[in-house]
Amino acid sequence: MGKAADKSPEPPAPEASPDLPADDLPKVYRAMVLARVMDERCLTLQRQGRIGFYVPLQGQEAAQVGCAWALDSEDWIFPAYRELGVALVRGVPVKLLLDQFIGNSGDVLKGRQMPNHYGYREFRFVTASSPVGTQISQAVGAAMAARWKGEEIVTVTFFGDGTTSSNDFHAGLNFAGVFKAPTIFFCQNNQWAISLPRERQTRSETLAAKAVAYGFPGVVVDGTDVHAVYRAVRDARDRALAGDGPTLIEAQVYRLGPHSTSDDPRRYRTDAELQKWKDKDPLARLKHELLTSGALTEADDAALWETTRKDVVAAFASAEETSPVDPLTLFDDVFAQRTPQLEAQREEFAALLKEGLIKP
Amino acid sequence: MTELTIVQAINRGLADAMRADPDVLVLGEDVGVNGGVFRATEGLFKEFGGDRVIDTPLSETGIVGAAIGMALYGLKPVAEIQFLDFIYPAFDQIVSELAKFRYRSGGQYPCHVVIRSPYGGGIKGGLYHSQSSEAYFAHTAGLKVVIPSTPADAKGLLATAIADPDPVLFLEPKRIYRAVSGEVPDGDQRVPFGEARIAREGADLTIFAYGAMIPPSVQAAETLAASGTNAEVVDLRTLVPLDEKAVLASVEKTGRAVIVHEAPRFCGFGAELAAILAEKAFFSLKAPIQRVTGYDTPFPYALENAYLPNAERIVHAAKAVVAAG
Numbered sequence A: 001m002g003k004a005a006d007k008s009p010e011p012p013a014p015e016a017s018p019d020l021p022a023d024d025l026p027k028v029y030r031a032m033v034l035a036r037v038m039d040e041r042c043l044t045l046q047r048q049g050r051i052g053f054y055v056p057l058q059g060q061e062a063a064q065v066g067c068a069w070a071l072d073s074e075d076w077i078f079p080a081y082r083e084l085g086v087a088l089v090r091g092v093p094v095k096l097l098l099d100q101f102i103g104n105s106g107d108v109l110k111g112r113q114m115p116n117h118y119g120y121r122e123f124r125f126v127t128a129s130s131p132v133g134t135q136i137s138q139a140v141g142a143a144m145a146a147r148w149k150g151e152e153i154v155t156v157t158f159f160g161d162g163t164t165s166s167n168d169f170h171a172g173l174n175f176a177g178v179f180k181a182p183t184i185f186f187c188q189n190n191q192w193a194i195s196l197p198r199e200r201q202t203r204s205e206t207l208a209a210k211a212v213a214y215g216f217p218g219v220v221v222d223g224t225d226v227h228a229v230y231r232a233v234r235d236a237r238d239r240a241l242a243g244d245g246p247t248l249i250e251a252q253v254y255r256l257g258p259h260s261t262s263d264d265p266r267r268y269r270t271d272a273e274l275q276k277w278k279d280k281d282p283l284a285r286l287k288h289e290l291l292t293s294g295a296l297t298e299a300d301d302a303a304l305w306e307t308t309r310k311d312v313v314a315a316f317a318s319a320e321e322t323s324p325v326d327p328l329t330l331f332d333d334v335f336a337q338r339t340p341q342l343e344a345q346r347e348e349f350a351a352l353l354k355e356g357l358i359k360p
Numbered sequence B: 001m002t003e004l005t006i007v008q009a010i011n012r013g014l015a016d017a018m019r020a021d022p023d024v025l026v027l028g029e030d031v032g033v034n035g036g037v038f039r040a041t042e043g044l045f046k047e048f049g050g051d052r053v054i055d056t057p058l059s060e061t062g063i064v065g066a067a068i069g070m071a072l073y074g075l076k077p078v079a080e081i082q083f084l085d086f087i088y089p090a091f092d093q094i095v096s097e098l099a100k101f102r103y104r105s106g107g108q109y110p111c112h113v114v115i116r117s118p119y120g121g122g123i124k125g126g127l128y129h130s131q132s133s134e135a136y137f138a139h140t141a142g143l144k145v146v147i148p149s150t151p152a153d154a155k156g157l158l159a160t161a162i163a164d165p166d167p168v169l170f171l172e173p174k175r176i177y178r179a180v181s182g183e184v185p186d187g188d189q190r191v192p193f194g195e196a197r198i199a200r201e202g203a204d205l206t207i208f209a210y211g212a213m214i215p216p217s218v219q220a221a222e223t224l225a226a227s228g229t230n231a232e233v234v235d236l237r238t239l240v241p242l243d244e245k246a247v248l249a250s251v252e253k254t255g256r257a258v259i260v261h262e263a264p265r266f267c268g269f270g271a272e273l274a275a276i277l278a279e280k281a282f283f284s285l286k287a288p289i290q291r292v293t294g295y296d297t298p299f300p301y302a303l304e305n306a307y308l309p310n311a312e313r314i315v316h317a318a319k320a321v322v323a324a325g
Helices: A022-047 A061-069 A084-090 A094-102 A134-148 A167-179 A210-214 A226-241 A271-278 A282-293 A298-321 A327-331 A340-354 B006-020 B044-048 B060-072 B088-098 B134-138 B151-163 B211-226 B244-254 B269-280 B311-324
Strands: A076-078 A155-160 A183-189 A218-222 A247-252 B002-005 B024-028 B053-055 B076-080 B114-119 B144-146 B168-173 B181-184 B197-200 B205-209 B231-235 B238-240 B257-264 B290-294
Touching: A022 A061, A022 A084, A022 A094, A022 A282, A022 A298, A061 A084, A061 A155, A061 A183, A061 A226, A061 A247, A061 A282, A076 A134, A084 A094, A094 A298, A134 A155, A134 A167, A134 A183, A134 B060, A134 B088, A167 A183, A167 A210, A167 B060, A167 B088, A183 A226, A210 A218, A210 A247, A218 A226, A226 A247, A282 A298, A327 A340, A340 B244, B002 B006, B002 B151, B006 B024, B006 B044, B006 B151, B006 B168, B006 B181, B024 B044, B024 B060, B044 B053, B060 B076, B060 B088, B114 B151, B134 B144, B134 B168, B134 B238, B134 B257, B134 B269, B144 B151, B151 B168, B151 B181, B168 B211, B197 B211, B205 B211, B205 B244, B205 B311, B211 B231, B211 B257, B211 B311, B231 B244, B244 B269, B257 B269, B257 B311, B269 B290, B290 B311
Parallel strands: A076 A155, A155 A183, A183 A247, A218 A247, B024 B053, B024 B076, B076 B114, B114 B168, B144 B168, B205 B231, B205 B257, B257 B290
Antiparallel strands: B002 B181, B144 B238, B197 B231
């Protein structure tokens, strides 16, 4: 259940919170397991040099899957670069994601971005970028556009604790408040922005409290509890569609892994802290619940992990066999049509390529 | 045909586009009830209402970010940045997001956004109401940069910008917003991108300019004619895409080039033009190129008229080029 931030003008009524349907729980758990398996596999693949980079999500599965589960497939996602769990719930195929991590010819993005910066129009999952916070005001603009077009959807934007210090966090939340945009601001407070701890990001007691100044509710949820996350997002979605405007949700989680494969968190945080949060592992928590309710057995669970690992390994093998990206696509999609200058550079490039002076 | 000033032509162009296409909307600071600080959006709020003529909070990054989101969702926003000098808070949204969305998404997410902004000096605006920072944007892959110099071009290029599926930075020469008026064709008369305009024909020397530098360039050409030098004035109209063919054709004809812009010289757009001429028209050149530009200083207040290129400086440079060969 969500706890309203201090002096929030319109705290959501807890009794209105719908529950995550019990029948969905095994599927939710499967999505979380898939995210964890992909994460573990990708960290290994990066160490083996088979993908160039990776941004892990371990510890944030319940927050991401719970949030995505509460949305309609027509809702628009404006992710940061850590939202694998959301993409999987949206239905993005594992192979397609792995194609992006490699940057091969199967990659919808045509190999243009680092791993994790994917996006799929088909799944209403907007292509991510690296600058933090820029997606926030974009989500607000899209929500305003949806309302203008009379479409009953919300936009949801994802970001971390560090992003709450950015220009676009302020601009986006302020615009959303002023225009009562049907947007959900989903902040995964994973306690660390690379090496900077949460308390060095802001003096605010909570990140959710910041919503108060923008004139809409801010809610803190335990981001390791998939039920709490689901209810908070359903509430926020209902509010938005009722015309009551945006909500800031702060899902308190912990980044169990490094910021990215270029980061070594042992330089700035303690084993004791890590262990404390490992004890709250969201997967263990949901598994325990499912075992207790009888919806899952230990044997089912072991089989699930094994099958999922096999599937991911097979998908990656297939992605590795997919042909590399065509070098001449370098000049596509700068504009709808190439300018004469781009056309000339493409010809120059093609000639050098043919002579072997450029090696992709 | 109707006689209009540049700012009236822009106003007319916005209204026409909004009437023709319900997906076109305007957003920015003071654009609604107030009609814009230069009155470019006058009357739009009354005709189209606050949902399509949106007064935003004072945040350029918010304006451009929201415009991007609207475009991703299928609208065609025209954002106003009140002065080009104030665009920098939105630089990240423009350079990292707007310009790259189509590319980074593999073509899935085009950004149908126009950003209009008054630019340039000559209105006693000092450091922060006078800048010509077109070079930053022309340097950014994925942005089109358009600068009209006549009322007809202002309306025709704006219509093309609003119809263009890619992001366009539409820079308006505020110094001549009202100082220049002219006949504007009625109806949806578009001026294509990438086609320079010969503002004055000549055979002895080419003056390349755009925006508010066209009037002093034409004036310089008239002065030069009196002393026997027949100068051509090429109005680039769009920096991106650049009409390289017209640039080269003119210099192949005249053999001499003077490049004029009010932005600082170092790494200004004139440097690109000079490089293109050196690469591709070297053997047509009879004399070294000269640039007549703003100086490599911040834009001054009291010394504004000394800083800005004028017809006399252009004539001076042209004479030097002619004397050199």
